[in-house]
Amino acid sequence: MSTESENIEDLVNRRYEHGFVTDIEMETLPPGLDDDVIRAISARKNEPDFMLEWRLRAYHQWLQMKEPTWAHVRYTPIDYDAISYFAAPKSDKDRPKSLDEVDPKLLETYEKLGIPLHERARLAGVAVDAVFDSVSVATTFKEKLSDAGVIFCPFSEAVENHPDLVRKYLGSVVPQRDNFFASLNSAVFSDGSFVYVPKGVRCPMELSTYFRINAANTGQFERTLIIADEGSYVSYLEGCTAPMRDENQLHAAVVELVALKDAEIKYSTVQNWYPGDENGKGGIYNFVTKRGDCRGANSKISWTQVETGSAITWKYPSCILRGDNSVGEFYSVAVVNNFQQADTGTKMIHIGRNTRSTIVSKGISAGHAQSAYRGLVRVMPQADGARNHTQCDSLLLGKECGAHTFPYMEIKNPGARVEHEATTSKISADQLFYCRQRGISEEDAVNMIVNGFCKEVFKELPMEFAVEAQNLLNVSLEGAVG
Amino acid sequence: MMLEIENLKVKTGDVEILRGLSLSVNAGEVHAIMGPNGSGKSTLALAIAGHDDYIVTDGSIKFKGSNLLELEPEERARQGIFLGFQYPVEIPGVNNAYLLKVAVNAVRRHQGLDEVDAFEFLKLAREKMALLGMDPQFLNRGVNEGFSGGEKKRNEILQMAMLEPTLAILDETDSGLDIDALKAVAKGVNALRSDDRAIILVTHYQRLLDYIEPDYVHVLSQGRIVRSGDKSLAVQLEEKGYDWVREAASA
Numbered sequence: 168m169s170t171e172s173e174n175i176e177d178l179v180n181r182r183y184e185h186g187f188v189t190d191i192e193m194e195t196l197p198p199g200l201d202d203d204v205i206r207a208i209s210a211r212k213n214e215p216d217f218m219l220e221w222r223l224r225a226y227h228q229w230l231q232m233k234e235p236t237w238a239h240v241r242y243t244p245i246d247y248d249a250i251s252y253f254a255a256p257k258s259d260k261d262r263p264k265s266l267d268e269v270d271p272k273l274l275e276t277y278e279k280l281g282i283p284l285h286e287r288a289r290l291a292g293v294a295v296d297a298v299f300d301s302v303s304v305a306t307t308f309k310e311k312l313s314d315a316g317v318i319f320c321p322f323s324e325a326v327e328n329h330p331d332l333v334r335k336y337l338g339s340v341v342p343q344r345d346n347f348f349a350s351l352n353s354a355v356f357s358d359g360s361f362v363y364v365p366k367g368v369r370c371p372m373e374l375s376t377y378f379r380i381n382a383a384n385t386g387q388f389e390r391t392l393i394i395a396d397e398g399s400y401v402s403y404l405e406g407c408t409a410p411m412r413d414e415n416q417l418h419a420a421v422v423e424l425v426a427l428k429d430a431e432i433k434y435s436t437v438q439n440w441y442p443g444d445e446n447g448k449g450g451i452y453n454f455v456t457k458r459g460d461c462r463g464a465n466s467k468i469s470w471t472q473v474e475t476g477s478a479i480t481w482k483y484p485s486c487i488l489r490g491d492n493s494v495g496e497f498y499s500v501a502v503v504n505n506f507q508q509a510d511t512g513t514k515m516i517h518i519g520r521n522t523r524s525t526i527v528s529k530g531i532s533a534g535h536a537q538s539a540y541r542g543l544v545r546v547m548p549q550a551d552g553a554r555n556h557t558q559c560d561s562l563l564l565g566k567e568c569g570a571h572t573f574p575y576m577e578i579k580n581p582g583a584r585v586e587h588e589a590t591t592s593k594i595s596a597d598q599l600f601y602c603r604q605r606g607i608s609e610e611d612a613v614n615m616i617v618n619g620f621c622k623e624v625f626k627e628l629p630m631e632f633a634v635e636a637q638n639l640l641n642v643s644l645e646g647a648v649g
Numbered sequence: 650m651m652l653e654i655e656n657l658k659v660k661t662g663d664v665e666i667l668r669g670l671s672l673s674v675n676a677g678e679v680h681a682i683m684g685p686n687g688s689g690k691s692t693l694a695l696a697i698a699g700h701d702d703y704i705v706t707d708g709s710i711k712f713k714g715s716n717l718l719e720l721e722p723e724e725r726a727r728q729g730i731f732l733g734f735q736y737p738v739e740i741p742g743v744n745n746a747y748l749l750k751v752a753v754n755a756v757r758r759h760q761g762l763d764e765v766d767a768f769e770f771l772k773l774a775r776e777k778m779a780l781l782g783m784d785p786q787f788l789n790r791g792v793n794e795g796f797s798g799g800e801k802k803r804n805e806i807l808q809m810a811m812l813e814p815t816l817a818i819l820d821e822t823d824s825g826l827d828i829d830a831l832k833a834v835a836k837g838v839n840a841l842r843s844d845d846r847a848i849i850l851v852t853h854y855q856r857l858l859d860y861i862e863p864d865y866v867h868v869l870s871q872g873r874i875v876r877s878g879d880k881s882l883a884v885q886l887e888e889k890g891y892d893w894v895r896e897a898a899s900a
Contacts, residue, residue: 602748619791
């Protein structure tokens with residue numbers, strides 16, 4: 168143990184070797200990972216020493232870890248030495264010049280989703296001078312937020328301008344050692360978002376619109392940290408319903424949420440990364456660690472996710488219910504089609520007294536796809552009066568797909584109340600015929616029934632997003648029946 | 650002639666249910682189809698609506714002069730054929746009003762009419778519901794989700810009232826209804842009676858016909874219509890029981 172920490176210190180204090188200072192000027196680092204690469208990333212971002220130290224510690228822990236194999240997913244092993252861990256954003260000359268150069272299939276999907284015209288170009292990666300009127304809009308938002316005292320900025324800016332907050336909270340929910348992918352992220356994360364809502368402040372807007380027009384190319388290792396100080400409230404929206412293309416196959420993001428006394432964080436995700444083609448070729452591997460810490464009494468963290476993209480999804484947004492009377496919620500719709508695989512669920516760790524958690528998971532499988540719900544409810548001995556309700560429903564479209572449920576419960580307090588309900592159903596021929604007899608086409612009927620199945624989750628999404636999520640579901644399941 | 654069925658043979662699985670049924674229905678008429686369990690009443694209703702499980706092996710169905718058998722179920726519905734189901738299915742999470750509005754607009758589009766907006770739709774739905782003695786809260790519930798038997802049947806009638814079909818087939822809409830519900834259903838059906846519409850009532854009991862007076866009564870047995878007459882046939886049937894027609898069928 169002591170030799171290990173000496174080694175780390177030794178490494179941390181080592182000066183840049185191999186003249187890496189000049190290499191920092193490079194656009195993209197060569198593939199592979201070692202101490203120098205991490206130093207280069209950190210230096211490139213002008214990070215203070217504590218960040219570099221932190222990254223290196225994570226890297227050395229990662230080296231000793233093994234990639235997990237317990238998830239119900241199959242994929243060819245990832246060659247971590249073949250990945251380049253730092254790439255500058257694409258320069259404009261490599262990008263399509265206009266929408267005419269963009270894959271028509273992609274544009275067709277934007278059309279179906281009802282994405283506003285001015286957003287399509289940005290989503291498709293077209294080189295544009297400015298994102299139209301978004302600059303002025305963003306300025307207005309920024310003023311409004313700063314009036315309220317809310318800090319909302321890229322992670323790297325937070326490291327520069329608010330190092331004390333970063334230092335205090337980074338890794339306090341998802342430690343560097345937490346798991347293989349979180350460790351890797353801790354070592355090499357590129358950028359992400361940082362939010363701090365001060366005491367007693369109700370964030371004056373959903374941090375969504377802002378995010379959507381400002382989403383930078385944060386790359387494959389994204390890091391998000393949201394802190395809601397005592398008595399504050401924030402709703403954060405991540406992702407976009409439009410299909411996002413990315414050359415990086417591996418995505419390993421980390422999201423940490425901290426809710427202090429009487430604070431509430433609502434975190435909504437719509438994930439639609441490229442899922443691969445109809446034959447299962449290509450597609451993003453999405454290995455994400457998301458966790459919220461209800462650190463103070465009466466705090467609340469609510470996760471809502473709609474997962475339709477990625478070839479492989481490995482994701483368990485969780486809540487640590489540390490404060491007395493704290494509340495954790497998880498609402499999820501996961502859709503898999505063709506050869507997609509999803510292993511997703513949540514963990515609710517009850518530590519404080521009278522803590523409550525709700526889990527509603529809706530899995531939809533079509534084509535040859537496999538989806539799994541994996542959930543853990545743990546009630547610690549001191550968590551008197553803890554309550555959990557889990558509802559876990561699967562809907563199958565077609566004969567070749569599968570749905571699997573892996574609920575784990577560890578109850579160490581005899582007074583806890585834990586309920587689990589699970590159902591698996593198919594869209595029945597009777598339901599389809601009923602709708603068709605009312606003049607509704609088969610495809611519309613399927614969409615209607617699927618959306619009905621997901622209703623409990625959609626109603627948790629902010630209004631505007633819920634409509635988009637419904638459209639997204641319809642597009643994702645196109646041709647799944649009939 | 651609105652509906653013309655000739656020598657219709659229908660099987661489901663390997664079992665032949667309808668064995669050469671013929672029936673003609675004109676606009677403005679109400680026909681009651683009666684018969685014992687298993688005689689093929691529901692099969693007839695589902696075959697007209699186009700259910701995949703009921704395969705027409707012989708004969709023809711013409712609707713307003715054209716071949717109905719070529720059409721998908723949703724196309725038949727858009728042309729004005731409505732089936733009130735014996736066992737209306739539950740569709741959890743799908744708002745009753747939503748399904749109804751989509752259905753109404755699917756039919757209107759087919760007719761080349763403008764779609765109704767949410768405001769017009771609600772106004773219309775509330776009127777129809779008042780007529781049927783239904784609580785407007787019905788609209789906000791999931792389609793038939795957790796409805797009682799009587800509520801499900803009233804909901805079918807509401808859908809019919811909103812869709813204003815040319816031909817309405819009601820499959821044992823009276824079964825399992827208490828007297829108040831039965832009266833409400835009858836009121837809804839009678840309100841729809843008009844010179845340019847036809848109604849086929851499939852029923853096991855004469856009771857419904859006290860409230861909806863049919864122009865013709867047909868008795869079905871072993872896949873064929875064995876007796877046709879006016880309203881008095883239903884009364885006779887009630888007195889003598891179905892054995893009477895069974896004997897007639899085998900005679």
